[in-house]
Amino acid sequence: MKRMLVTYMTLGYPNLESFYQFIEKSVELGTDILEIGLPPKYAKYDGPVIRKSYKAVTSWLKDYITPLKEVRKKVNIPIIILTYLEDYLSNLDNFLTTLHEIGIDGVLFPDLLIDFIDEYEEYVSKIKGKGVKTVLFTGPSLPDNLIIKASRISDIFLYYGVRPTTGIIIPVSVDSLITRVRNLVQNKLVVGFGLNDFNDLRKALSAGADGVAIGTAFIEEIEKNGIQSALQLVKTIRGILDEYS
Amino acid sequence: MVNKDLIPKYWYNIIPDLPKPLPPPRDPPDAEFSRIELLKKILPREVLRQQFTIERFIKIPEEVRDRYAIIGRPTPLMRAKRLEEYLDTPAKIYFKFEGATPTGSHKINTAIPQAYFAAEEGISHVVTETGAGQWGTAVALAASMYDLSSTIFMVRVSYEQKPMRKTIMELYGGKVYASPTDLTEFGRKILKENPNHPGSLGIAMSEAIEFALNHNFRYLVGSVLDVVLLHQSVIGMEAIAQLDELGEEPDILIGCVGGGSNFGGFTYPFIGAKKGKKYIAVGAAEIPKFSTGKYEYDYPDTAGLLPLVKMITLGKDYVPPPIYAGGLRYHGVAPTLSLLIKEKIVEWREYKEEEIYEAAKIFMKTQGIVPAPESAHAIKAVIDEALKAKTEKERRVIVFNLSGHGLLDLGNYESIRRRVEK
Numbered sequence: 001m002k003r004m005l006v007t008y009m010t011l012g013y014p015n016l017e018s019f020y021q022f023i024e025k026s027v028e029l030g031t032d033i034l035e036i037g038l039p040p041k042y043a044k045y046d047g048p049v050i051r052k053s054y055k056a057v058t059s060w061l062k063d064y065i066t067p068l069k070e071v072r073k074k075v076n077i078p079i080i081i082l083t084y085l086e087d088y089l090s091n092l093d094n095f096l097t098t099l100h101e102i103g104i105d106g107v108l109f110p111d112l113l114i115d116f117i118d119e120y121e122e123y124v125s126k127i128k129g130k131g132v133k134t135v136l137f138t139g140p141s142l143p144d145n146l147i148i149k150a151s152r153i154s155d156i157f158l159y160y161g162v163r164p165t166t167g168i169i170i171p172v173s174v175d176s177l178i179t180r181v182r183n184l185v186q187n188k189l190v191v192g193f194g195l196n197d198f199n200d201l202r203k204a205l206s207a208g209a210d211g212v213a214i215g216t217a218f219i220e221e222i223e224k225n226g227i228q229s230a231l232q233l234v235k236t237i238r239g240i241l242d243e244y245s
Numbered sequence: 246m247v248n249k250d251l252i253p254k255y256w257y258n259i260i261p262d263l264p265k266p267l268p269p270p271r272d273p274p275d276a277e278f279s280r281i282e283l284l285k286k287i288l289p290r291e292v293l294r295q296q297f298t299i300e301r302f303i304k305i306p307e308e309v310r311d312r313y314a315i316i317g318r319p320t321p322l323m324r325a326k327r328l329e330e331y332l333d334t335p336a337k338i339y340f341k342f343e344g345a346t347p348t349g350s351h352k353i354n355t356a357i358p359q360a361y362f363a364a365e366e367g368i369s370h371v372v373t374e375t376g377a378g379q380w381g382t383a384v385a386l387a388a389s390m391y392d393l394s395s396t397i398f399m400v401r402v403s404y405e406q407k408p409m410r411k412t413i414m415e416l417y418g419g420k421v422y423a424s425p426t427d428l429t430e431f432g433r434k435i436l437k438e439n440p441n442h443p444g445s446l447g448i449a450m451s452e453a454i455e456f457a458l459n460h461n462f463r464y465l466v467g468s469v470l471d472v473v474l475l476h477q478s479v480i481g482m483e484a485i486a487q488l489d490e491l492g493e494e495p496d497i498l499i500g501c502v503g504g505g506s507n508f509g510g511f512t513y514p515f516i517g518a519k520k521g522k523k524y525i526a527v528g529a530a531e532i533p534k535f536s537t538g539k540y541e542y543d544y545p546d547t548a549g550l551l552p553l554v555k556m557i558t559l560g561k562d563y564v565p566p567p568i569y570a571g572g573l574r575y576h577g578v579a580p581t582l583s584l585l586i587k588e589k590i591v592e593w594r595e596y597k598e599e600e601i602y603e604a605a606k607i608f609m610k611t612q613g614i615v616p617a618p619e620s621a622h623a624i625k626a627v628i629d630e631a632l633k634a635k636t637e638k639e640r641r642v643i644v645f646n647l648s649g650h651g652l653l654d655l656g657n658y659e660s661i662r663r664r665v666e667k
Binding site: 041042043044045047048113114115117139140141142143144146163164165168170171172173176177180 | 260261262263264265266267268269270271272274278279281282284285290291293294297298299300301552
C-alpha cells in the first residue's frame with residue numbers, strides 16, 4: 001500500500017505567489033493530502049517556526065476565502081484546513097459553510113480532543129453535518145480508549161502527533177509510540193510533529209504508520225533556501241515513503 | 246537481606262489509562278522563546294525522552310534496579326496493628342514505609358534514575374531546588390552514587406529552620422545555597438524587591454534551572470512532571486505485590502500531596518489495575534490547593550522557564566505562610582493527579598497543622614516511627630477513615646504511603662508544639 005504524504009503549509013506563506021507555487025508543485029511531486037494552516041490567535045501546539053510563519057502572514061492576509069478558492073482550483077487532492085477550534089466557537093456554522101462552499105474537504109482542530117473533550121462528539125457530528133470531513137488529532141497524552149474511539153470516527157485518516165509541539169525535536173522513541181497505538185487505530189494512521197529527521201521518519205514507517213505529515217521542515221527550508229529547495233525536500237520525502245510501499 | 250526479585254522490572258505510566266486526555270505541556274501565546282525547546286537544555290536527554298515517550302510500562306534499567314536494591318528497595322509494607330487497636334477500628338491498616346531509604350523519603354526513587362541517565366549522557370554536574378530538604382538530600386546522594394557534582398537551591402526559610410538537612414546534603418558532597426540567592430538573575434530580582442524574602446519552591450526551582458542553563462549543567466526534577474510519577478510507580482507496584490502475598494485486597498488508598506509524586510507513585514498502579522475503591526489525596530489547609538486552587542495552565546516555576554502545564558494551582562507566585570511547618574508547600578498539583586481529582590476518581594482532603602500534629606503523635610505513640618510532617622497529613626486521613634469504618638462497622642483495608650520519616654523535622658514539630666500547646 002502506498003504511504004501517504006500529508007504536506008502542511010501556512011496559508012499564504014511566505015507570500016501568495018510562492019505559496020501557490022509550492023502547493024501546486026508539491027502535489028505534482030507526490031503530496032497526497034494538503035493541510036493548510038489558518039493563523040490562529042494562539043497556536044497552542046505549534047513550535048516557533050510555524051508560529052513565526054503565522055505572524056509573517058497575518059500582517060497582510062486579511063481574507064482566507066480568496067486564496068483557498070484559488071488553491072482549490074489549482075489542485076484536486078483532498079485539502080484539510082488546520083486551525084484551532086477555540087477561535088471559531090461563536091461562528092462555527094458560518095465557518096464550516098464557507099469551507100464547504102469553497103470545496104474544502106475537511107478540518108483538523110488540534111485542540112478538539114484536548115480542550116473540548118466533553119463535547120467533542122457533538123462537534124464532530126456538527127462538522128460532518130455541514131458536509132465537511134473531520135480529521136481527528138491525537139497524541140501520546142490521550143488514553144488508549146479515546147484513541148480507539150477517535151480512530152473509528154475520524155475521516156480520511158487519524159492524525160497522531162508524536163511530540164508535544166510541532167517542529168521542536170524533543171527526543172522521543174517514535175517507534176515505541178507508534179507500536180503502542182498501531183493496533184488501537186482502526187483507520188489510516190498518519191504521524192506528525194518533528195518528523196523532518198529522516199531516521200525518525202523511517203522509524204515511523206517501519207512501525208506501521210500509513211503516512212506522515214510534514215510542515216515545519218518545509219517552512220524552514222523555504223526560509224533558509226527558498227521554494228525550490230523546499231520542493232526538493234518534498235521529493236526526497238516522497239522517495240523515502242515509496243521505499244515502504 | 247533485600248530480595249531484588251521483588252523490585253519491579255517496569256515503571257508504570259497511568260496516562261494511557263486515564264479517563265480523559267492529559268492536556269500537554271505548551272508554550273505560552275506570543276512567547277519570546279520556546280520553553281519546550283529549552284527543556285532540551287534543562288533536563289537530561291533520557292529524562293526528557295521518558296517524559297514524552299508515553300507508554301504504559303517502561304523497563305527499569307538493571308543498573309537502576311541494582312541501586313534500588315542498595316538503598317533498601319523493596320521498602321517494607323507494614324501493618325499498623327497497634328494503631329488499629331488504639332482506634333478500636335475493625336479496619337486493617339497497612340503502610341508502605343518509604344522512610345526506610347537512606348535519605349528518609351521516597352524522593353530517592355526518581356533521583357537515582359535521573360542521576361543515572363545524566364551520568365550516562367556524560368553530564369558532570371546536576372542542579373535542583375529543595376524545600377524541606379528531602380529532595381535535595383535525595384539528589385545529593387544520587388549524584389554521589391554516580392560521581393556527579395550537585396548544587397541545591399534550598400528555600401531560605403527551610404535553610405534556616407533545617408540546618409541538619411543542609412549538613413546531610415553537604416556530607417553527600419552537595420553544595421547548598423539559600424534561595425533567593427544572588428547567584429542568578431532571577432534570585433537577584435527577587436532580593437531587590439524584598440531582601441528578606443523567605444523563598445518558595447517555585448523561586449528556588451527557577452534559580453536552579455537558570456543556574457543549570459548558565460553553566461551547561463543539567464537540572465533534576467523532583468515532582469509534578471509525569472516522568473517523576475513514572476519513576477515513583479515502584480512504590481505502588483511493590484505494594485500491590487506485597488498485598489497479594491498477604492492475600493489482601495485494599496479498599497482505601499491514602500497519600501499526602503506536595504507536588505503529587507509520592508501519591509501518584511503509590512496509587513497509580515492500583516488505579517490502573519482497578520484495585521481499591523477509594524483514593525484520598527491529602528494536602529495542607531494552610532496551602533489550600535485543593536479547596537481554593539484553580540485548574541488551569543500555569544508555570545511549575547515562578548520565573549516561568551518551564552512550559553505551561555495544566556494543573557490545580559495557587560499561582561506560580563504563591564508564597565506559603567512562613568510560620569507554617571507542616572510541609573506540602575508547593576503551589577501546584579501534578580497534571581495527572583489534577584485531572585484525576587477533577588474527574589472525581591481521586592478524592593481530596595485538607596488538614597490543619599494542629600490536626601496533623603495530633604495524628605503524628607498518635608502514630609508515634611502506637612507505631613513508634615516519627616513520621617515526616619508531610620506524611621502526617623496522610624496519617625490524619627487514615628485515622629479519620631479508620632474511625633469511619635468503626636462507625637459503619639466495616640472491615641475495610643486501608644493502605645497508606647508513609648512517604649518519609651521525620652527525624653530531621655523535629656524542629657518543625659517543636660515549632661508546631663509551641664504554637665498548639667500554649
